[in-house]
Amino acid sequence: MTASSMTAPRGKFISLEGGEGAGKSTLLAGLRERFAARGIDLLLTREPGGTDLGEAVRSILLDPARRGMSAESELLLMFASRAQLVREVIEPALAAGRWVLCDRYVDASYAYQGGGRGQPRERIAALEAWACAGLKPDLTLLLDLPVSTGRARAAGRGEADRIEVEADAFFERVRATYRELAVAEPERFRVIDASLAPAEVLQAALDASAHVFGATP
Numbered sequence: 460m461t462a463s464s465m466t467a468p469r470g471k472f473i474s475l476e477g478g479e480g481a482g483k484s485t486l487l488a489g490l491r492e493r494f495a496a497r498g499i500d501l502l503l504t505r506e507p508g509g510t511d512l513g514e515a516v517r518s519i520l521l522d523p524a525r526r527g528m529s530a531e532s533e534l535l536l537m538f539a540s541r542a543q544l545v546r547e548v549i550e551p552a553l554a555a556g557r558w559v560l561c562d563r564y565v566d567a568s569y570a571y572q573g574g575g576r577g578q579p580r581e582r583i584a585a586l587e588a589w590a591c592a593g594l595k596p597d598l599t600l601l602l603d604l605p606v607s608t609g610r611a612r613a614a615g616r617g618e619a620d621r622i623e624v625e626a627d628a629f630f631e632r633v634r635a636t637y638r639e640l641a642v643a644e645p646e647r648f649r650v651i652d653a654s655l656a657p658a659e660v661l662q663a664a665l666d667a668s669a670h671v672f673g674a675t676p
């Protein structure tokens with residue numbers, strides 16, 4: 460361990476959540492620029508994915524040809540990717556004092572595999588306790604948007620992946636579950652109206668991080 464890593468204060472962990480086409484990638488790019496301008500050493504990553512193993516798992520999870528994947532297999536694969544990401548990328552970065560901004564994290568499993576697929580919440584909580592080793596985001600930004608608006612925004616992106624082909628009712632359950640999670644943990648979550656213009660969404664995210672971390676990047 461170097462002298463600087465021994466003395467660096469632990470970094471902050473921010474996750475971005477929301478339905479399809481909510482504007483996570485757009486917000487991520489805006490935050491990256493603003494954090495860099497403030498000299499914050501930020502690591503960007505995503506789920507499923509973010510490691511060699513995780514990206515391989517992601518391609519299996521999103522492959523539209525794998526229509527026969529069971530809800531149980533899907534849940535376990537999401538957590539296989541996450542267990543690797545936490546250990547290989549997120550924890551070491553935070554320990555070295557870097558900030559981590561992750562495009563989705565464990566809340567997505569409660570929303571999609573829990574709300575969307577009907578997997579029991581206790582089962583997901585048990586996997587979280589095991590795979591995430593107690594790692595929770597310091598701040599979770601939830602981009603909330605009506606399902607129809609998100610789908611219209613995402614429509615131009617080419618072939619839908621294995622999850623995007625689900626019916627509107629699936630994404631309504633995902634949205635409702637995200638909102639329940641936010642109500643249950645108001646200290647960690649900030650809900651942002653994702654129907655606002657991109658600049659307003661970015662400002663809301665910056666205000667949220669200032670509120671939580673005590674500084675506006």
Ligand SMILES: Nc1ncnc2c1ncn2[C@@H]1O[C@H](COP(=O)(O)OP(=O)(O)O)[C@@H](O)[C@H]1O
Nearest residue numbers: 479480481482483484485612653655656657660
């Ligand atoms: N606040 C916004 N208002 C209108 N359109 C947006 C907004 N944010 C993103 N978009 C557009 O919607 C589409 C999906 O946005 P993207 O950031 O890729 O979403 P996600 O990563 O959540 O799927 C893109 O074409 C993007 O330009």
Ligand SMILES: Cc1cn([C@H]2C[C@H](O)[C@@H](COP(=O)(O)OP(=O)(O)O)O2)c(=O)[nH]c1=O
Nearest residue numbers: 478479480506507537563564567568571622
């Ligand atoms: C992390 C995670 C993602 N997902 C899903 C959500 C997305 O449909 C897909 C890939 O995430 P993402 O790349 O964020 O997709 P998009 O940009 O289309 O919103 O994986 C889950 O179902 N469970 C999870 O735990």
